[in-house]
Amino acid sequence: MARTNIPFGGFKYWGSTMGQNIVPNEFEWQVADDYATAIFAGDPLKLVSDGTVAVAAAGDATIFGIATGSVYNDVKGNLVRSSYLPAATSYSIDRMRSRVTVIPATAYTIFEVCTNAAVSTVAAARNLVWNNADHVATAAGNTSTGRSGFELAIGGAGTATAQWRLFNIAPDPNNDVTLTQHRWLVIANEVHNWPGVFSTTGI
Numbered sequence: 001m002a003r004t005n006i007p008f009g010g011f012k013y014w015g016s017t018m019g020q021n022i023v024p025n026e027f028e029w030q031v032a033d034d035y036a037t038a039i040f041a042g043d044p045l046k047l048v049s050d051g052t053v054a055v056a057a058a059g060d061a062t063i064f065g066i067a068t069g070s071v072y073n074d075v076k077g078n079l080v081r082s083s084y085l086p087a088a089t090s091y092s093i094d095r096m097r098s099r100v101t102v103i104p105a106t107a108y109t110i111f112e113v114c115t116n117a118a119v120s121t122v123a124a125a126r127n128l129v130w131n132n133a134d135h136v137a138t139a140a141g142n143t144s145t146g147r148s149g150f151e152l153a154i155g156g157a158g159t160a161t162a163q164w165r166l167f168n169i170a171p172d173p174n175n176d177v178t179l180t181q182h183r184w185l186v187i188a189n190e191v192h193n194w195p196g197v198f199s200t201t202g203i
Helices: 122-126
Strands: 011-016 027-030 044-047 053-055 065-073 079-082 099-104 109-114 135-137 150-152 164-169 183-188
Touching: 011 065, 109 150
Parallel strands: none
Antiparallel strands: 011 109, 027 099, 044 053, 044 065, 065 079, 065 099, 109 183, 135 150, 164 183
């Protein structure tokens, strides 16, 4: 059975392997002037070579963090705080630059995410715990809620290298793995220079 709405879009912070009550830091990070893609709360982000962040597509090898909101100036110069950053938001030298707030993805940070497909049985879902999967944009971000359209590509889960480690099925009695958009807890496998995966090469 397929649902027509995503319970929540994209990724959201759930907890930490270091303790359940940790409050994550949220960093403000710059977005490139006139960046062509809207950034929604729950979108996975990557760092790019100019020091800004961009939306991480399926299969991108490094995840920097998860967007939670944005700060930007609109066309009238008003400072706007929003759950999403509109595409092609421009700024000039005398205006505040567009920024998104980001929860860093580390080897200790657990996020919750909906899936883009059902799993046949609970037993089959349990067998996926600790496998890997990429994320996928199954819908456009929602400009009414400000939430992302990204989900976990559960059908491609396996032991091959992928962006996310399936930490556990989300512990909610209403979370039915035999329905599309059931929920998983995940940890980023391919994180960008946070504790976990390190690189000696800059970007």
